[in-house]
Amino acid sequence: MPELELDALLAGATVDPAVFALRPDYRVLLLAVDGLPASGPCDEATEALLANAEAAARTALEERPVEEIGQVAAWREAYRGFGAKPQRTRNSLEALLRRASSGLPRVNRLTDIYNAVSVLHQIPLGGEDLDQYVGSPRLIRAEGTEPFDTVADGAAVVEHPEPGEVVWCDAVGVTCRRWNWRQGRRTQLTAATTAALFILDALDPVTEEQLAAAGTDLLAHLRRIAPELRVAQRLISAQAP
Incomplete structure (x- = not known):
């Protein structure tokens, strides 16, 4: 994907004003990258990064329960704002912090890198395959009819978000719920x-x-495996929509 296309993808990204009405303090940093090698399994450097993240999480949890960590508490409050129950549907940062004592998941090199960065910086962080993405990313409050392609009980299913739920989507459907x-x-x-x-x-x-x-930090780890990485980035906030 040429660099110009990465810029165009992010130029079309939007956050619905209804989301900012819910949380005026919300900001999102979008990073679109191309030129990654087929990542394969976790390598030695990624394993060391995950180990550092696990150690950092254990240290953080020695000081206070996970739900009292500032960033986790803020996301729990945000979830309650659109009707989700955070004790049943945990934000991705909280879910990773809770797994750190027994070991963070090892999925593939890209996913392992962003999970580790998420824990080390204590922010939720997600990744999408741009070759499967259609159009620009949009963060909206769902109508409830949008399709979400997922797995339940080992089988592929299409679900739908709750009306008013905050979701990321592309032109095809929901890419991340809640x-x-x-x-x-x-x-x-x-x-x-x-x-x-x-x-x-x-x-x-x-x-x-x-x-x-x-x-x-995320880009530094990606450039380790892809020195010629092409990058576009954009910050969206209520002040810079």
Whole structure:
């Protein structure tokens, strides 16, 4: 995907005003990249990154319960704002922090990198395969009719979000439900992914500087495996829609 197309993809990205009405402090950093090698399994450097993230999570959880960590508490409050029950549907950051004591998942190199960065910077972070993506990313409050391609009891199924639920979507359907709870099957990163969209979510108390630092860290790890990586990025907030 040429660099110009990456820029156009992000130029068309939108966050619905209804989302900002729910959380005026919401900001998202979008990173679109191309030129990744077929990632394959976790390598030695990625394993070390995951181990660092696991250690950082254990240290954070020695000081307070996971639900009292500032960023986790903010997302729990945001979930309640659109009717989700955070104790039943945990944001991706909380889910990863809770798994750290027994070990973060090992999925594939790209997914493992962004999971580790998510834990180290304590922000929810998702990744989508751009070759399976259609159009630009949009964060909306769902009508409830949008299709979501997922798996239930081992079988592929199409579900629909609740009306008013905050969801990421493209021109085909929902790509991630409940803001950053569960990603869809259609656009998930695989070992064959060579172009990806990364979504870095932030609420207070995360600052824009901290959000930018997480993006810089993610790109540094991606450039380790892809020195010629092509990158486009965009910050969207209530002040810079």
